[in-house]
Amino acid sequence: MSRTLHVSALTLVFALFLSLAIPASAADINVGCSTGELIAAINTANGNAEADTLTLAAACVYTFTEGDATNDDSALPRITSEIVISGSDATLQRDSQFNYFRMFYVDTGGKLTLTNVSISDTYVTGDGGAIYSEGILNLTDVTISGARSAGYGGGVYTIGTATLSGVTITGGSAYSASGGGLYNSGSLTLTDSTITQNTFAFYGGGIYNTSSTADMTIVNSTISGNTSGGASGGGGGIFNYSQSTMHIIDSTVSGNTVDHAVSAVDGGGILNQWATLTVVNSTISGNTADGEGGGIHNTSSGIVTVMSSTLSGNSSDRGGGIFNNNGTLTVVNSVISGNDATSAGGGLFNGHWMDVINTTIAGNTQSGVSGIGSTNIRNSVLWGNELGPIYSAGISNSIVEGGFAGGTNILDADPLFVAPDLFANAPTTAGDYHVLPLSPARDIGNNASLPADVFDLDNDLDTTEPIPYDRDDGPRVIGPAVDLGAYELSVLELLINGDFEAGSAPWEVVSLGKDKVKDKEPYDGTFAFRFKGFAGKTPAKAKQKVTNPPVEDGQSLVLTAQINSGASADGKMMLKVKTSLGNKVKPQIAFDQTGGYTLHQASTPITLAVGETVTKAIVIFNDKSQSGKVYVDAVSLVVQSAAPRTETRSDILPPPAAPGGFRGGN
Numbered sequence: 001m002s003r004t005l006h007v008s009a010l011t012l013v014f015a016l017f018l019s020l021a022i023p024a025s026a027a028d029i030n031v032g033c034s035t036g037e038l039i040a041a042i043n044t045a046n047g048n049a050e051a052d053t054l055t056l057a058a059a060c061v062y063t064f065t066e067g068d069a070t071n072d073d074s075a076l077p078r079i080t081s082e083i084v085i086s087g088s089d090a091t092l093q094r095d096s097q098f099n100y101f102r103m104f105y106v107d108t109g110g111k112l113t114l115t116n117v118s119i120s121d122t123y124v125t126g127d128g129g130a131i132y133s134e135g136i137l138n139l140t141d142v143t144i145s146g147a148r149s150a151g152y153g154g155g156v157y158t159i160g161t162a163t164l165s166g167v168t169i170t171g172g173s174a175y176s177a178s179g180g181g182l183y184n185s186g187s188l189t190l191t192d193s194t195i196t197q198n199t200f201a202f203y204g205g206g207i208y209n210t211s212s213t214a215d216m217t218i219v220n221s222t223i224s225g226n227t228s229g230g231a232s233g234g235g236g237g238i239f240n241y242s243q244s245t246m247h248i249i250d251s252t253v254s255g256n257t258v259d260h261a262v263s264a265v266d267g268g269g270i271l272n273q274w275a276t277l278t279v280v281n282s283t284i285s286g287n288t289a290d291g292e293g294g295g296i297h298n299t300s301s302g303i304v305t306v307m308s309s310t311l312s313g314n315s316s317d318r319g320g321g322i323f324n325n326n327g328t329l330t331v332v333n334s335v336i337s338g339n340d341a342t343s344a345g346g347g348l349f350n351g352h353w354m355d356v357i358n359t360t361i362a363g364n365t366q367s368g369v370s371g372i373g374s375t376n377i378r379n380s381v382l383w384g385n386e387l388g389p390i391y392s393a394g395i396s397n398s399i400v401e402g403g404f405a406g407g408t409n410i411l412d413a414d415p416l417f418v419a420p421d422l423f424a425n426a427p428t429t430a431g432d433y434h435v436l437p438l439s440p441a442r443d444i445g446n447n448a449s450l451p452a453d454v455f456d457l458d459n460d461l462d463t464t465e466p467i468p469y470d471r472d473d474g475p476r477v478i479g480p481a482v483d484l485g486a487y488e489l490s491v492l493e494l495l496i497n498g499d500f501e502a503g504s505a506p507w508e509v510v511s512l513g514k515d516k517v518k519d520k521e522p523y524d525g526t527f528a529f530r531f532k533g534f535a536g537k538t539p540a541k542a543k544q545k546v547t548n549p550p551v552e553d554g555q556s557l558v559l560t561a562q563i564n565s566g567a568s569a570d571g572k573m574m575l576k577v578k579t580s581l582g583n584k585v586k587p588q589i590a591f592d593q594t595g596g597y598t599l600h601q602a603s604t605p606i607t608l609a610v611g612e613t614v615t616k617a618i619v620i621f622n623d624k625s626q627s628g629k630v631y632v633d634a635v636s637l638v639v640q641s642a643a644p645r646t647e648t649r650s651d652i653l654p655p656p657a658a659p660g661g662f663r664g665g666n
Contacts, residue, residue: 026050033060035075039068042077051082056090056117063093067101073124074102079110079135087117087142094122102147106133106160113138121146127183128157129172137162146171152208153183154198159213162188172198178239179208180226184216185244191219195237199227203271204239205256210275214244222252223269229259234297235271236287244275251282258289266290266316267297272327274300280455281473282309285429289316292349293323294339294427302327306334307455308471308486311347313429315340319349320364320427324373329354332451333471335433335486336361336368340426345370346386356380357449358470360433360485363421369393379445381415381485386423397446399484413440415485416599434487437636438560438599442489445482491558491638494546495619498561498635500527504542511540515623523562523597523633531632533568533625542632543620549639551617553608556640559619560601564631565591571623571630575602575637578616581609591623591630603640 029041031054038056045052056062064075071078075094092103102124106112112133119142122130129147131137137158144167147155154172156162162184169181180198182190184207195206205226209216223237237256240246253269266289270277277298284295294314298304304327311321312335320339322329329350336347336359346364348354350371358379361368367388369375375393382390383401390400396408403412416439421431435441450466458468470476471486478488496506500517507529509515514532522528529542551557559575574588587602606614621632 027052029054031056033057033062035062035064038062039076042079042083045083046077046080048081051084053084053086055086056088058088059090060088061091061093063095064101064103065095065098067099071105072099072101073126074105074132075122076104079104079106079112081109082111084113084115085117086115089116091118091120093120096121096123100125102128102130102132102149104131104133106131106135106137108134108160111136111138113140114142115140116142118143118145119147120144123148125150127151127153127177129154129174131156131158133158133160133162135160139164139167141166143168144170144172148173148175150174150176152177152179154180154201155182157183158188159184159186161186163191164189164193165191167193168196169198170194170196173200175200177201178203178228180204180228181206183208183210185209185211185214188216189219190216190221193221195221195223195226197225201228202233203228203241204235205237207238208235208241209239209244209246210241212243216245217247218249218251220250222254224252224254224256227257227259229257234258234267234289236268236289238270239267240270240272240275240277242274246275246277248277248279248282250280253282253284253287255286257287258291266323267293268314268316269295270297272296272298272302272304274302276303277305278455279304279306279309280457281307284309284311284314286313286427288314292316292318292325294320294341296322297325298322298327298329299325300327304329306331308333308469308473310335310337310471312336312338312431313427315427317342318344320346320366321348323349323351324354324371325351327352330357330451331355331359332357332467333469333476333486334359335471337363337431337433338421338426338428339364341366346423346426350375357451358445358476358482358484358486360487361385362417362433363423363426363428363431365423365426378449379482379484381441383415383417384420384423397444397449397484399441409446411440411444415439415441433485435483435485435489436560436599436601437489437491437493437558437638438562438634439489441484443479443481443483445484447477447482450476450482491640492550494549494617494637494639495544495635498637499525499633500529501525503527504529507542507544509540509542512538515540515542521564521631523564523631525633528564528631528633529621531571531621531623531625531630533570533623533627533629535626537624537626539622539624541620541622543618546617546637547615549614549617551606551614551639553606556603556605557617557637558601558603558640559587559637560599560634561621561632561636562597562634563591563600564595564597564633565593566595566628567593568625568628569593569623569630570625571621573600573602574620574622575604576616576618576620577604577606577614579608580611580613580615583612597631597633
């Protein structure tokens with residue numbers, strides 16, 4: 001009996017020695033709905049040289065009342081190895097009645113992958129209210145709410161490498177520092193995520209990106225409703241600072257605020273200070289700053305490039321859309337509209353160096369563009385802004401309302417926007433600044449002014465070619481020359497001889513003989529169609545039918561014409577559309593009675609069922625004037641392109657190192 005016990009004891013000792021000497025293999029651990037089990041599982045995984053996967057109990061609420069026994073600033077043991085935690089819709093929360101602690105701390109050698117989990121009501125006296133990471137952090141489908149810190153990063157603080165996808169950070173606060181939602185000084189990619197309603201930070205209510213090691217890319221995400229301020233502060237949505245780099249792609253920065261910033265270093269949407277910022281195919285709207293830069297404030301030798309983006313409905317004292325102070329700003333293929341400034345520069349205020357190429361600046365208060373810096377504007381449209389002086393500007397090949405003395409190839413003519421809004425309504429995001437088919441902005445730009453495709457937007461590895469896309473991601477040049485402004489008009493003309501220069505054919509004219517093509521009072525060219533009124537006149541018509549026009553679901557048919565009609569005019573322009581399923585639409589507009597040529601437009605969006613096609617489109621001018629004459633010219637029926645492409649482009653190249661590296665020709 002004693003011999004048997006002695007052998008068994010030796011066996012146990014040997015087995016224990018083997019367990020300590022030989023690392024265990026990777027494990028899959030199912031964690032019950034218990035905080036103690038989760039703590040034990042992380043300790044086990046940390047002691048394992050391989051990657052372990054912990055699966056939490058489905059929909060369990062893990063409530064922590066105290067910090068970890070070893071490091072009580074976090075609820076869970078520090079992550080020192082590679083651990084995957086599958087949340088299964090679980091919630092990790094701090095009981096607000098107890099001590100202050102975050103949820104996770106990822107050590108320098110640790111790697112945490114966290115999926116499908118919510119973290120709430122954490123509170124730490126240091127940095128990183130919910131998560132602090134010095135290692136590798138991967139978050140997927142994670143919601144962090146109500147996380148607070150006395151230091152930086154109310155929700156997440158990362159100085160290592162981080163990838164956040166499908167993440168929401170909301171209600172966070174860095175109440176005595178900065179980065180209410182997120183702090184980064186490492187390498188971070190934020191995709192398909194939302195940073196919203198974070199507050200009380202001095203700088204960067206939503207995001208604070210700082211230091212020469214900080215490289216952050218935001219893709220298809222929303223930064224909204226965040227607030228920064230205090231005695232000094234800025235960057236209601238984002239603060240990009242101190243030699244850091246940030247790319248914002250296919251994203252929205254909206255409704256952010258800088259409140260009571262005594263220092264007036266504002267930037268309601270974004271403050272870029274001594275850093276590099278690139279904004280591509282994004283929208284910055286509805287942001288507010290007490291001082292300067294409602295949408296973006298660029299300062300302290302910062303470099304900002306805005307490409308194929310929209311800044312609208314932002315407001316501040318100066319530079320409602322963008323305030324550029326002692327920095328370098330380049331704006332390409334963008335729309336700056338409906339922004340409001342109390343003092344100067346509703347759209348743009350430039351205090352240093354600014355290059356604006358193929359950009360539409362419209363419907364802004366305080367002159368649209370202002371400032372004392374070096375401003376170069378090319379291939380652009382400045383129209384419908386509150387009129388005022390444009391200082392220190394070199395403007396060429398552009399439409400400028402009221403003209404511009406000293407400019408080159410300046411056209412003072414209505415660009416014919418589809419649906420502009422008034423500057424008196426600013427701040428507003430309303431307005432459609434595409435141009436109509438008869439716009440004078442078509443095909444008159446200087447192709448040599450187009451900048452090189454330094455970001456390789458079309459992924460063809462050619463960064464020396466001219467930029468290939470417009471604001472809609474459609475071709476930048478259609479026809480002999482680039483259009484002015486942000487949008488290239490992409491239309492398919494359906495009518496033949498809309499200018500009547502070839503007589504009346506193929507127009508079908510129903511008349512008693514007095515209504516005909518005449519070489520008198522044309523809008524353009526030599527000829528126009530004339531309706532002649534007389535007492536007792538029965539309706540006369542000029543019409544053209546297009547059979548099976550190539551119109552797709554979601555596109556629009558747009559009919560425009562220049563019509564010269566006086567007070568006695570009695571007629572209308574109509575567009576009849578019929579589909580293969582017998583559906584019909586008939587937009588129409590009465591002849592203007594003001595005299596002189598005015599633009600008439602009738603349009604209809606096309607909605608088609610599966611298999612349904614447009615079989616017929618008929619343009620009709622109907623006149624029954626009893627006196628006077630009506631002239632019709634420059635008739636156009638076009639297929640307006642459908643919505644632009646929506647795929648994201650997260651692989652753009654870094655911005656050029658030199659401030660002038662993105663310039664086009666003269």
